[in-house]
Amino acid sequence: MLYVAWGFPPCRGGGVYRALATANRFAALGWKVTVLTADRETFHRFTGADLTLEERVDPSIEVVRVPFDWPILEADLRRWSKRRALNPKVWSKWRTKQDHVPFPETGYGPWRSVIEKAADRIHKAHKVDLTVATANPNVAFTPAYLLHKKYGVPYVMDYRDAWLLDVFTGDRLHEPKSRAARWEKKLVDSAREIWFVNDPIRDWHEKLYPAHAHKMHTVSNGFDADLVPDTTDRGPAGDRPLTFGYVGTVSPKVPLTEFVEGWQLARSQSGELDGAKAKIYGYLGYYAQPRADMLATINKATDDGVSYEGPVGKAEIARAYDEFDVQLLMLGKGRYVTSGKVFEYLATGLPIVSVHDPENAASDVLRGHPLWFPVTDVTPEAIAAALIEAAHAARTADEGIRAKAREFGASYRRDLQLDPRIESLAASVQGVAA
Known part of the structure; x- marks a missing residue:
């Protein structure tokens, strides 16, 4: 092949x-x-x-x-x-046309x-x-x-x-x-x-x-069985401060600003998020250099426990998941959007907060998961409500519910x-x- x-x-x-x-x-x-x-x-x-x-x-x-x-x-x-240096915009238009000569795809033709x-x-x-x-x-x-x-x-x-x-x-x-x-x-x-x-x-x-x-x-x-984080039951979080986590590329379509505002609102509304942290692992944007606007959005909420942790290698990803009590699934809006990340999240059995439009195809995958907390719409108020629900579940969900969550995810290997x-x-x- x-x-x-x-x-x-x-x-x-x-x-x-x-x-x-x-x-x-x-x-x-x-x-x-x-x-x-x-x-x-x-x-x-x-x-x-x-x-x-x-x-x-x-x-x-x-x-x-x-x-x-x-x-x-x-x-x-x-x-x-020399031609490009003298007039970058004209060169860019010319280059795009040249790309399409062999095949109609900019950059790759x-x-x-x-x-x-x-x-x-x-x-x-x-x-x-x-x-x-x-x-x-x-x-x-x-x-x-x-x-x-x-x-x-x-x-x-x-x-x-x-x-x-x-x-x-x-x-x-x-x-x-x-x-x-x-x-x-x-x-x-x-x-x-x-x-x-x-x-x-x-x-x-x-x-x-x-x-x-x-x-x-x-x-x-699906998820890769040899790369997923530990799926053994970790038990309720109890009274300690919770850690919410995201792993993946934060694209420009992701509602990062709405999430940060929702996070700040949730912290102000619920004692169950006292001392809670929101850790974001991965790339900010599509390229190696983090997007300045995204980094600024995160840094503004540093005092509220939001932090950017940088990219993490796939083979070491379990280390990041081991910190999490709740997973954050942040996606751009779209009926046809699933994301491969949802399957990895399912493998852990941990609570999942869906910070994305309810109509996303990812909702079809998650529907029926016993520890899934979707937002009703992508607003700070709705995000805060879902975060508070998930925080309560992280502290109280018993072994039976967690076992059902892991069983639900296992079918997506x-x-x-x-x-x-x-x-x-x-x-x-x-x-x-x-």
Whole structure:
């Protein structure tokens, strides 16, 4: 199996965990896996790197790294051309147009020729029986399409997000006759299977491509059993000060300001939050440098126990969770938004406060959890009410309720999500034993 993913360890982006788990699971079930991805420098220079994740890659997997240029994010002025230095705005517009020539995707289009050539070399060296490509970026699908058209290799499109759909607003991002829409249609037409992370996104695509609905499957993210924090019962917190915690990337869509205001309100309204702390682990924004506005929002509430703890490696994440009495699930608004973080939170059995719009797809996952405290709307008042409820539960929930919470979460183990699809592919792909 050839697995194509722009973000693979040591990349620290949210989608890397799905990529790592998918490649590892195919290998564990007997496939010879080759991963085609970007070179390490890409992640060290632009997105931040998590070196602990590389240690989690199955040793049987061959990782082929190819160059990736990201000139629009180049901050080293010594690498700028004279033309760019003289007029950065004009250069940026020109660069964006150039990116779209080989493939309609800003920043990633030029990578198409690099990964297509690499995939062709890989197939000639060791015949590929199946390609699985994960997006975004959507250019990752192009090697799969090339091997299919040139050699008849079947492929799977694995969407961590969506291409034509804005998962936050529900709007369509590209017109039906756009290059992006035409590209997606021909990719969907030829794909063996198409995977989505939740039912709402899959349903949207089934309506768009009704003739191919039978190929579409929901493959939820789930949690990785070897990486989750301790799930043993910790018992009620009693009278000690509580620690609330968030782990993950704080994107600009996350209601960070509303949370901080709600936290301050809850502390002023309930004695159960006396001395309580709210610790935020992860990246503030998408890149290695924390966003100044987000950091300022957190720092304004330092006296109220809110703190930014910085990023934490996936392999050391249990240390962060061991501090928590309550987990904070902060997400941007969107009917199609789930987040992989929700599954990791479920594994702990700890109380969860959902600081996100009630219509988010994450609510579908959490509904029925005995220690789930959703907000009624994303306002400081509603957030404060949910925080106070969760604080009371952290102090009083008995062993029976906590056991039910852990049992609820156990069904979302990632291998349980992946195995049915991998087994089906093994049975259908020529030359691969089921």
